[in-house]
Amino acid sequence: MTEIRFTVDGRPCLAKPGQTIVEAAKANGVYIPVLCHYEGLKPAGSCRICTVRVAGRYMAACTQPVTEGMAVENTAPDLEDMRKSLIEMLFVEGNHFCPACEKSGNCELQALGYRYRMLAPRFPYLWPVRTVDAGTPLVLLDRNRCVQCLRCVRGVRAKDGRKIFASVRRGPRVAIEIDHKLAAKLTEEEARRAMDLCPVGAILRKETGFVRPIGRRKFDHTPIGADVEKGIGR
Amino acid sequence: MGKKITIEPVTRVEGHGKVTIRLDDAGRVTESRFHVVEFRGFERFVQGRPYWEAPVLVQRLCGICPVSHHLAAAKAMDVVVGTGPGKLPVTAEKMRRLMHYGQMFQSHALHFFHLASPDFLLGLDADPAVRNVIGIIGLDKGLATQAVLMRKFGQEIILATAGKKVHGTGAIPGGINKNLAPEERDRFLKSPDGLTVDRMIEWARAAIELFKGYHAKNKDLVDGFAAFPSNHLSLVRKDGALDFYHGVLRAVDADGRKVLGDVDYQDYLSYIGEETRAWSYMKFPYLRSLGKAAGWYRVGPLARLNTCDYIPSPLAQKEFEAYKAYTDGKPNNMSLHTHWARLIELLHAAEVIKELLLDKDLQGGKLVRTGRRAPEGVGLIEAPRGTLFHHYRVSADDQITMANLIVSTTNNNESMNRAVDWVARNVISGRPEITEGMLNRVEVAIRAYDPCLSCATHALGRMPLEVTLVDAAGRVRQRKVR
Numbered sequence: 001m002t003e004i005r006f007t008v009d010g011r012p013c014l015a016k017p018g019q020t021i022v023e024a025a026k027a028n029g030v031y032i033p034v035l036c037h038y039e040g041l042k043p044a045g046s047c048r049i050c051t052v053r054v055a056g057r058y059m060a061a062c063t064q065p066v067t068e069g070m071a072v073e074n075t076a077p078d079l080e081d082m083r084k085s086l087i088e089m090l091f092v093e094g095n096h097f098c099p100a101c102e103k104s105g106n107c108e109l110q111a112l113g114y115r116y117r118m119l120a121p122r123f124p125y126l127w128p129v130r131t132v133d134a135g136t137p138l139v140l141l142d143r144n145r146c147v148q149c150l151r152c153v154r155g156v157r158a159k160d161g162r163k164i165f166a167s168v169r170r171g172p173r174v175a176i177e178i179d180h181k182l183a184a185k186l187t188e189e190e191a192r193r194a195m196d197l198c199p200v201g202a203i204l205r206k207e208t209g210f211v212r213p214i215g216r217r218k219f220d221h222t223p224i225g226a227d228v229e230k231g232i233g234r
Numbered sequence: 235m236g237k238k239i240t241i242e243p244v245t246r247v248e249g250h251g252k253v254t255i256r257l258d259d260a261g262r263v264t265e266s267r268f269h270v271v272e273f274r275g276f277e278r279f280v281q282g283r284p285y286w287e288a289p290v291l292v293q294r295l296c297g298i299c300p301v302s303h304h305l306a307a308a309k310a311m312d313v314v315v316g317t318g319p320g321k322l323p324v325t326a327e328k329m330r331r332l333m334h335y336g337q338m339f340q341s342h343a344l345h346f347f348h349l350a351s352p353d354f355l356l357g358l359d360a361d362p363a364v365r366n367v368i369g370i371i372g373l374d375k376g377l378a379t380q381a382v383l384m385r386k387f388g389q390e391i392i393l394a395t396a397g398k399k400v401h402g403t404g405a406i407p408g409g410i411n412k413n414l415a416p417e418e419r420d421r422f423l424k425s426p427d428g429l430t431v432d433r434m435i436e437w438a439r440a441a442i443e444l445f446k447g448y449h450a451k452n453k454d455l456v457d458g459f460a461a462f463p464s465n466h467l468s469l470v471r472k473d474g475a476l477d478f479y480h481g482v483l484r485a486v487d488a489d490g491r492k493v494l495g496d497v498d499y500q501d502y503l504s505y506i507g508e509e510t511r512a513w514s515y516m517k518f519p520y521l522r523s524l525g526k527a528a529g530w531y532r533v534g535p536l537a538r539l540n541t542c543d544y545i546p547s548p549l550a551q552k553e554f555e556a557y558k559a560y561t562d563g564k565p566n567n568m569s570l571h572t573h574w575a576r577l578i579e580l581l582h583a584a585e586v587i588k589e590l591l592l593d594k595d596l597q598g599g600k601l602v603r604t605g606r607r608a609p610e611g612v613g614l615i616e617a618p619r620g621t622l623f624h625h626y627r628v629s630a631d632d633q634i635t636m637a638n639l640i641v642s643t644t645n646n647n648e649s650m651n652r653a654v655d656w657v658a659r660n661v662i663s664g665r666p667e668i669t670e671g672m673l674n675r676v677e678v679a680i681r682a683y684d685p686c687l688s689c690a691t692h693a694l695g696r697m698p699l700e701v702t703l704v705d706a707a708g709r710v711r712q713r714k715v716r
Contacts, residue, residue: 099401100283100291132282134631140284206632207315209286211602213404213412214397 006070008032021061021072022050031225032074033083033112035090035199036149037062044150049086049112053079080116087112088121093172095130095144096200102209103201105217109147110200111224130175136183138191138206141165146176146202156194158182164194165203176202253676255658256704257711261666264706266658268651268680269514277637285311285628286407292624292639293401298344300401301337301392302617302642305330305479306624308405309613313500314628316605317408319480325598326409331479332590333395333404334615338478339434339583340388341618342535342576345684346441347381350573353678354448358455359671377444380437387422387434391587394418409602419591431588435549438581442553445574460569460653460679463488465521465530466537467645469616470496474543476554476582478616484541485521485531490565494521499614502623508640516647519640530648533620534683535575540565547589550582569653569682576684610636617642619684643685653679667712 004015008030015024020043025032036047045060052061053073061072073079090096090109098104130143152165153176164182168175186194195205214220252269276295280288289307293300308330312318322330348367355373356365364372371378389399394414396402404410422431449456465488469481483502485494494505509518509526520529531537539558545551557566557578566575590596610627620642627636643650657679661672702713 099294100287102287102290132284132633134284134629134633140632204284206284207286207407207604209284210290210403210406211411214402 004066004068004070006066006068006072008072008074009076010071015066019066021052021059021064021066021070024066025061025072025074026228029229029231030074031228032061033115033225034062035108035112035147036151038151038155038197038199041151041154044154047086047090047147047149049083051079051082051086084116084118085122087116087118088123090147091118092121092123092125093128094147095128101145101201102204103145103198105214105220106212107201107219108199108224111219114219115223115225128172133178134206135180136178136186138186138188139178139183139194140204140206141176141178142202142204143175144202145200147200148174148176149199151197151199152176152194152203155197156190158185252702253654254702254704255662257663257706259706261664263655263658263663266651266655267514268647268654277639280626280634280637282633284632285314285626285634286632288624288626288634288637289405289407290401290403292637295639295641297400299337299341299618301333301396302615302622303624303639304396304402305334305405306613306615306617306622307626308407309480309615310611310624310626311407311613311628313611313613314608314626315407316607317603318611321603321605323409323598323600323603324595325413326405326601326603327479328590328593328595329395329410329413330405332414332587332596333392334479335583335586335590336388336391336395338388338618339391339438339580339587340385342580342583343381343384343388343441345618346445346573346576346580347377347384349684350681351381353674353681354445354452354573358674358678362670362674365674383429384434384437387429387431388583390429391422394422406602408604411601413598413601414591414596416597419596422587422591431584431591434584435581435588438577438584439549442574442577442581445577449574456570457568459675460656460682461567462569462652462656463567464532464649464652465493465524466540466565467494467521467531467533468538468541468621469499469614470542471546472496475546476538476542476544476579477546478579478583480615483614483621486541486565488565488567490540490563493524499623500612502612502614502625506623506640514647516644517640518647519645520648531645532649532683533642533645534572534618535579536566536569536572537620538616539575539578545578545582547582547585550578550585553578553581569679572682572684619643620645643683646683646685650680650683650685653682 004017006013006015008025013024013028022032022034022037032052033049035049036044037050043062045063048060050061051058053076054070098110104110133141150167153163153167156164158164162182164179166177168177191205194203254267255263256265258264276292280291283291288311289304292307293304295303312322352365352367352369356369392402393399396404404412424430465485467485469477470484471477471481482496483494483499484492484496487493497505505522507520507522509520511518520526521531522529539554545554557574613624615622622642623640625638626634629635654676657676661675702710705711
């Protein structure tokens with residue numbers, strides 16, 4: 001199989017045919033931040049945190065395949081600031097109270113906030129009124145923390161393939177709904193996977209909050225992306 | 235045209251106390267009030283949250299003793315998950331105890347040295363510019379350093395048990411999320427920097443001697459200032475021993491008669507009522523059996539040493555015996571003796587920490603246990619400032635539907651008002667002008683109760699206090715704000 005040559009911020013990299021920029025960059029030890037993207041799921045390109053610039057055009061690195069000779073800009077100051085502003089927008093459009101959230105320390109949005117040194121958002125808080133759906137035995141859906149990444153919609157399915165989570169309504173009223181009948185049949189393992197799939201604290205495996213002590217959480221010691229940069233994520 | 239929105243009261247504001255004193259035509263005090271004008275709203279916004287979140291969420295009430303709220307909520311949720319008192323894995327209960335006694339140690343050290351000692355060591359009428367912890371550094375650098383290190387030790391214990399010095403996550407419904415690794419334990423027993431538990435015991439004993447020395451030279455002040463009879467309430471261990479983590483609810487009156495006899499706190503609503511008054515956001519709890527007028531009580535170190543029969547650690551017990559002998563075994567109703575009681579508790583906390591550190595149960599592997607679900611639970615704990623009540627109802631879907639919290643400072647509401655009234659009538663009444671020293675005496679009376687109106691209260695030992703003198707016609711004659 002012929003390898004494709006491309007660069008990220010001038011650094012020569014190699015990709016396999018069909019690989020997206022995110023996948024190929026990761027294989028070369030280059031971190032491009034993602035939030036809605038999850039390995040193994042069809043890319044959605046919805047959050048735009050992975051936005052890179054190629055030949056002056058902005059594109060979602062999680063959906064764009066690499067082409068021969070592509071010169072990707074990843075860490076230009078204006079790109080990084082745009083990513084930071086996207087993270088800030090996600091914080092202000094939901095109700096994200098990290099201090100009491102059991103996903104704190106394991107949350108990808110929080111970890112991105114730290115990585116991009118977000119101190120206070122530049123946008124006003126919207127304080128939306130959102131609801132909690134606790135009506136299924138193993139899983140709790142807290143819409144206050146949802147960032148509409150659609151990972152759950154794409155990745156959590158019943159045994160017959162039907163979707164358990166769905167995105168309903170549009171615009172500022174968009175929300176995730178859960179099929180109570182299907183969710184009632186989730187096994188322990190499936191419920192845990194649903195929680196792990198959610199990048200924030202919107203989907204929780206009930207009754208297990210805070211079992212992992214501070215110091216042993218995913219991002220307690222290294223920032224998000226450090227595994228890719230150290231080559232562990234390849 | 236824009237519009238103006240006013241929000242009053244401003245919520246989550248820390249530390250605003252207000253005192254009003256009314257005078258008649260002759261300048262005599264007719265009424266005094268200590269208002270707490272903060273509004274927090276935790277009981278409301280915890281509704282709808284999953285029950286396992288409560289211990290981490292509600293501890294944000296406070297930055298000084300969040301461990302108390304963390305553990306009181308966890309104890310209530312233990313009952314909800316069917317692991318009520320006595321059913322926790324032994325490692326979990328002992329880890330929680332270690333966390334709590336660590337907190338008691340740091341909080342008591344903070345209060346005595348940083349907040350209260352400037353009044354004693356520098357004088358009630360000293361220049362307020364130096365009558366603070368900075369002044370203590372100037373007076374005795376060694377003592378000030380010791381105070382900081384004592385607090386640090388307690389905070390390190392909390393870090394080892396809860397994962398963070400402030401607002402950790404250790405306790406979870408039905409248990410704890412970590413045990414104590416031997417290396418974590420050893421640094422408290424034989425730390426290379428000398429900050430060992432034995433050193434803390436030594437320093438706590440020295441603090442008691444410091445207070446005793448001051449007492450010996452200032453008996454009239456320490457014994458007489460804001461002294462008044464009251465009921466006293468606290469948890470005590472089933473055998474009557476002092477216990478900060480768990481026990482039965484006991485109250486004695488000013489003469490030592492039991493007015494509430496060792497009851498299970500799950501039924502606290504049968505014994506404790508809460509009265510609201512229009513001029514303060516803080517409620518006024520009372521013993522139902524004695525009624526609203528006579529049923530008010532004190533909590534905290536003074537109350538605890540009045541309700542308990544003994545202290546289950548040798549050095550603190552010896553100090554307790556001397557303390558009790560001073561009042562011939564009767565309850566102690568002298569407000570400033572709260573500091574003495576607090577220091578005896580400081581010593582006891584250090585002794586218990588040592589006992590726990592040497593206990594191999596802390597390295598156990600069984601951390602959580604759950605049983606049959608219950609729709610509600612009550613958790614009580616002896617916080618540094620006194621008895622803390624947490625009560626929650628939880629739906630079958632795991633969401634909190636009701637929360638009722640009676641915090642230590644609320645329990646002391648009437649007592650602090652009485653203390654302020656004592657100062658008004660004995661220090662201010664009949665005098666035309668409020669002096670700074672007079673203001674400080676109002677604070678000293680309130681401060682003895684170590685009220686957690688706020689972290690700001692604790693910032694430099696000077697509350698943002700407002701004192702208003704109102705004459706018989708309702709006109710404000712003088713107002714001082716600082």
